[in-house]
Amino acid sequence: MYNWKELLDYVNGELARLPFDRKPAELYAPIRYVLSIGGKRIRPVLMLMAYNLYREDAKGIASQALAIEIYHNYTLLHDDLMDHADMRRGMPTVHKKWDENAAILSGDSMLVMAYQYMMKDCPSEHVGEVMRLFTETALEIGEGQQYDIEFEGRSDVSEDEYIEMIRLKTSVLLACALKIGAVLGGASRQDADALYRFGESLGLAFQLQDDYLDVYGDPAVFGKKIGGDILCNKKTYMLINALGRAQGEDRTLLKQWLSQKDGTYAAEEKVAAVTALYNKIGIRELCDEKIRFYFEKARRILGEVSLPEERKRLLWEMAESLLGRKS
Amino acid sequence: MYNWKELLDYVNGELARLPFDRKPAELYAPIRYVLSIGGKRIRPVLMLMAYNLYREDAKGIASQALAIEIYHNYTLLHDDLMDHADMRRGMPTVHKKWDENAAILSGDSMLVMAYQYMMKDCPSEHVGEVMRLFTETALEIGEGQQYDIEFEGRSDVSEDEYIEMIRLKTSVLLACALKIGAVLGGASRQDADALYRFGESLGLAFQLQDDYLDVYGDPAVFGKKIGGDILCNKKTYMLINALGRAQGEDRTLLKQWLSQKDGTYAAEEKVAAVTALYNKIGIRELCDEKIRFYFEKARRILGEVSLPEERKRLLWEMAESLLGRKS
Structure with missing residues (x-):
């Protein structure tokens, strides 16, 4: 079986080999740019790991792994445009480096x-199910x-x-990548559905952890400035x-901020004050418990x-590593 | 066989029956809106007519006909956003009626x-070819x-x-709709490819005619203000x-405008002056010949x-009607 690092290198290699030989070059330059900036490639690696559970050749679905990473980066590109975000992974976003129309198109x-x-x-026997699942997922992500x-x-x-x-x-x-x-x-149908639900729970833990680290993370590790979510409410x-729990003067203070x-x-003053309030009324523990x-x-x-169990070990180790915790 | 009007009514009926039962309603409201505004439904009707050449039941591919019309209206929605166009078919565009993010998403x-x-x-025997053609077409349209x-x-x-x-x-x-x-x-492969090329030529005639009517059309029939293209150069x-042909004072005049x-x-002065120049140096005839x-x-x-030939008569009559001319 292939480990996380091997699959990550494989995905990055395949992304780097994408031809981009179509014209006009100006349409494809921003696409090449966003795909070259990097990222953890979590979705394609999860897809390859799920495939590798059942096949020794983890690399038989390179196209689908690339597809899910291209899709994910498209959502980041359009979300950054909608959110007016200037930077992503330490680099200017497409609508800043080019313009809004380049980002849309x-x-x-x-x-x-x-x-x-x-x-x-x-494979023709799976194309219907794969495309339906991918399409349903894309609609859900828009929602x-x-x-x-x-x-x-x-x-x-x-x-x-x-x-x-x-x-x-x-x-x-x-979940879609894994399934x-x-x-x-x-x-089997049962296994594929279980891996979908595994991905759903892992994704919820992962996003809640992202919220948590935005307040409690180590700036050097987190890669973003701490407190961004607090600053933009x-x-x-x-x-x-916190809004549900804070009482009395805590509530007044929170509402004021x-x-x-x-x-x-x-x-820094707002971040410190809201963080102190979270600490005081048990929000940190609450979030940690939910994760x-x-x-x-x-x-x-x-x-x-x-x-x-031995066959599933690498996938579970990846989940532990993503969440930075041991079960 | 079904004529244009019957197929148009069928397409409009199917569009009106699209469920839009997903949530959040605010995401789907602009989609329902743009699909309800109308339009000539040329692409789905052409698709049904091509199908009807080979099958008596023209209505067996309702989903694909809806797909091509939904796709076309998505391109209009995003193009209007990129062009900052306020109106489409006499109604406010989505980014005006809602906002830019609603138009993107x-x-x-x-x-x-x-x-x-x-x-x-x-049908599974055709899904690969249909999806590949549709995808290639969508990439080309972006280009x-x-x-x-x-x-x-x-x-x-x-x-x-x-x-x-x-x-x-x-x-x-x-071309894609027809194929x-x-x-x-x-x-047969030969017929499908010929219908693709038929659509390509028809589309070129149709777009050149759109350019022509923007200058020489009857405002009451054309549905847009005459001279819009001239005003925005x-x-x-x-x-x-005209830029290739105009000489001497004609060239100076054109460059000035x-x-x-x-x-x-x-x-009106600019539209009249440029139109007069087109007339003088034979641009009207040139465009008419190209169409x-x-x-x-x-x-x-x-x-x-x-x-x-009898079997192809309705499709050709539609082409004549679209171009407003007889062969």
């Missing part, structure tokens, strides 16, 4: 390329992004609504629960997959 | 829906749009470059050839399709 062509590679060399946008303008987002939003926006793509790998590897799992206009305070809940749920679901 | 979901319907109920954007900033666009741009941006979708209808109807077939800043002249060239080429290619 190149993103659109990436979505078409994702379909192109998803179909390429896909998740729409909820994310709508939640910005709402102050009454519930925990359940938030979990459903991140399930749609983040988890279903991990496509399993289906193409020849897994992003309705994360933590803020939603949320209604402060930008520029009327030092950023562990989905992490353990993922572990139980992986247990349902009808393969020897 | 709803358009993206329309592209996914187009794939969803293109695959739906597609055509990119050339269109690039040509705005160039003053040396050649006639060949312009024809290739409109082939990519407009013709290949008509998919033929393939699904069970046409759009490098149409006519302007490209092209370099005038907006607001320094009355719109007839592609129209006749389409007629010859349709002649290659191995069916009795």
Whole structure:
């Protein structure tokens, strides 16, 4: 079996070999750019690992692995445009480096390329199921992004609504990647469905951890500035629960910070104050418990997959590594 | 066989029956809106007509016909956003009625829906070919749009470059619609390819006619204000050839009008002056001849399709009607 690092190198090699020989060059330059910036390639590697559970040749589905990574990077490209984000992975986003139209049009062509590679060399007995799952997932991810946008303008987002939003926006793509790998590897229906649900729980844990690290992460490891979500009042799992729990003067203080206009305070002051409040009313533990809940749920679901434990070890080690914790 | 009107009513009925039962409603409202505004439904009707050449039941490929119309309307939605166009078919565009993010995200979901319907109920023996053709076409249309954007900033666009741009941006979708209808109807490879080339030539004639009518059309029939392309210096077939042909004082006059800043002249004055110049140096006849060239080429290619002339009569009558001319 192939380990994470071997598959990551394989994916990066295949991405670097994408031809980009079509014209006009200006349409494809932003696509080449976003795919070259890097990233953890989690989705294609998960797909290859799921395939590798059932086949010794993990590299038989290079096109589908590329497709899911191209698709993921298209969502980042268009999301960054919609969010007016200037930087991604330490590099200027496409609408900053080129312009908004380049971001719209190149993103659109990436979505078409994702379909192109998803179909390429896909065995005819599986192509229908793979394409239907990929399409359903792409619709769900659009729905998740729409909820994310709508939640910005709402102050009454519930925990359940938030979990459903991140399930749609983040988890279903991990789940889809794993299931496509399993289906193409020849897994049983039960195994393929279990790997889908494993990906869903892993994705929820992963996104909640991302929220958590935005507050409690080590800046050197996290790779982003700490406190970004707090500064923009992003309705994360933590803020939603803080709004639900804070009482009395804690509540007054939180509401005050949320209604402060930008520029009327030092950023560090707001981050420190809201973090202190989270600590005081138990939000840090609450979020950590929720991450562990989905992490353990993922572990139980992986247990349902009808393969020897030894065969599933590398996949579980990857989950542990992604979440930075041991079960 | 079904005539144009019957198939148009059928397509409009199917579009009106699209469920839109997914959530969030706000994501799907703009999609429902653009599909309800109308349009000539040329692409799905052409697809059904091509299918009907080989099958008595023209309505066996409703999903694919819907897919091509959803796809076409997604391109209009994103093109209008990129062109900052406020109106389409007499109604506000999505980014005006909602906002830019709604236009990006709803358009993206329309592209996914187009794939969803293109695959739906597609016979397994044809699904690979249909999806590959649709995907190649979608890439080409993105390339055509990119050339269109690039040509705005160039003053040396050649006639060949312009024809290739409109082939990519407009013709290949008509060609794709016809070929998919033929393939699904069970046409031979030769017939399916001929219908593709028929669509290409018809599309070129159709787009050149659109350019022509923008100058010489009857405003009441054309549905848009006359002279829009002249006012924005759009490098149409006519302007490209005028720049190539005009000599002496004609050339000086044309260059002057092209370099005038907006607001320094009355719109009607510029339209009248450039139109007069086109008339004087034979651009009107040149464009009319080019339209007839592609129209006749389409007629010859349709002649290659191995069916009795009577069987092809309705399709040819539709081509005549689209171009408003008789062969």
